[in-house]
Amino acid sequence: MTVAIKGAGITKSYGKRRALDGFDIEVPEYAITAILGPNGAGKSTFMRMLTGMVEPDSGTLTVLGERPSWQNNRRISYLPDRARWYQGHTVEKAIEWGARLLPEFRKDEAWELAGSLGLEADLETEGMSKGQEARLMLALCLAREVPLLILDEPFSGIDMLSREKIVAALIDSFSTRRQTVLICTHEIAETESLFDHAVFVNDGRTALAGSVEDLRAERGSMQDIYRRIYG
Numbered sequence: 450m451t452v453a454i455k456g457a458g459i460t461k462s463y464g465k466r467r468a469l470d471g472f473d474i475e476v477p478e479y480a481i482t483a484i485l486g487p488n489g490a491g492k493s494t495f496m497r498m499l500t501g502m503v504e505p506d507s508g509t510l511t512v513l514g515e516r517p518s519w520q521n522n523r524r525i526s527y528l529p530d531r532a533r534w535y536q537g538h539t540v541e542k543a544i545e546w547g548a549r550l551l552p553e554f555r556k557d558e559a560w561e562l563a564g565s566l567g568l569e570a571d572l573e574t575e576g577m578s579k580g581q582e583a584r585l586m587l588a589l590c591l592a593r594e595v596p597l598l599i600l601d602e603p604f605s606g607i608d609m610l611s612r613e614k615i616v617a618a619l620i621d622s623f624s625t626r627r628q629t630v631l632i633c634t635h636e637i638a639e640t641e642s643l644f645d646h647a648v649f650v651n652d653g654r655t656a657l658a659g660s661v662e663d664l665r666a667e668r669g670s671m672q673d674i675y676r677r678i679y680g
């Protein structure tokens with residue numbers, strides 16, 4: 450197995466609060482990996498480290514063979530847990546912005562994705578519903594031809610039909626490009642079938658990790674495993 454992301458012994462504290470506490474992870478190349486865990490487990494903290502937005506206090510981390518940096522981010526498409534838009538932006542302006550500023554951005558694909566996700570060009574970003582925001586962010590992320598896709602909670606607060614559209618768009622992107630995908634999520638039930646590998650995080654540490662097929666064969670459904678670890 451070739452590893453796209455490798456973290457060992459990562460710690461990060463915010464004041465007295467330990468967000469990551471000796472976190473170890475190996476994310477295989479060309480697969481879809483889930484980071485799973487309850488609120489406050491440390492998932493977003495780790496996701497932010499991958500693009501260098503947050504620095505570990507200790508431990509080592511390599512992403513596509515390099516330490517996180519602005520240069521390395523050219524090869525990463527990152528969907529943050531919260532959307533931020535420019536004032537007065539619309540779907541069209543957001544796509545124009547992507548075409549100007551995001552490396553390896555394919556504008557035609559962004560339009561295609563926006564259309565298939567039901568986003569009209571003149572829809573204003575201000576006042577968008579949570580589901581519309583998530584779909585627009587995803588369209589911008591998936592329109593980039595990069596080897597690594599990192600999605601922080603792409604399904605949270607999204608209705609079932611939007612979620613299905615997002616999953617379909619993701620699978621389409623994954624199968625047409627050779628990409629490594631890392632997703633952190635709570636939505637195990639609906640998205641279980643999407644993942645090849647899973648990493649369960651508890652209190653800033655890896656509680657369990659492996660291929661979903663092996664984990665299922667050895668320990669039952671992902672939901673059962675989740676309940677056993679966190680219940």
Ligand SMILES: Nc1ncnc2c1ncn2[C@@H]1O[C@H](COP(=O)(O)OP(=O)(O)OP(=O)(O)O)[C@@H](O)[C@H]1O
Nearest residue numbers: 463466467468486487488489490491492493494495
């Ligand atoms: N910028 C920050 N300042 C202070 N504390 C933080 C900050 N970011 C995260 N934390 C704390 O670190 C811990 C881990 O948070 P993190 O957001 O990484 O968890 P998470 O697993 O992504 O949770 P959720 O599923 O709720 O998003 C939490 O206790 C959180 O309050």
